[in-house]
Amino acid sequence: MSELKVQLESIKNKIQMMDDRYDLLLKEKSTLVERNEKLLEENKKSASVITELGESFKTVKLAKEFSHSKEDATIVKNKINEFIHEIDKCIALLNN
Numbered sequence: 001m002s003e004l005k006v007q008l009e010s011i012k013n014k015i016q017m018m019d020d021r022y023d024l025l026l027k028e029k030s031t032l033v034e035r036n037e038k039l040l041e042e043n044k045k046s047a048s049v050i051t052e053l054g055e056s057f058k059t060v061k062l063a064k065e066f067s068h069s070k071e072d073a074t075i076v077k078n079k080i081n082e083f084i085h086e087i088d089k090c091i092a093l094l095n096n
Helices: 002-095
Strands: none
């Protein structure tokens, strides 16, 4: 009977240890779930910021292209005016 008590006590100790471990794992799970939720929220915010920055980048890029286009248009206009002036000179020479 004494050996039965020792085995029973050993089983009770193992059950207690398993119960303690279970409680610890539940706490750890709870902590990890909270952390996961926070990280998911941060991920959503980061994705939103990335989207906004992407749109801003597109706008800036378009504005930059437009500003270059204006400068290029001015250069082209000046070149056309130079060509017209040269053509006028040639026409004047032909008329003389």
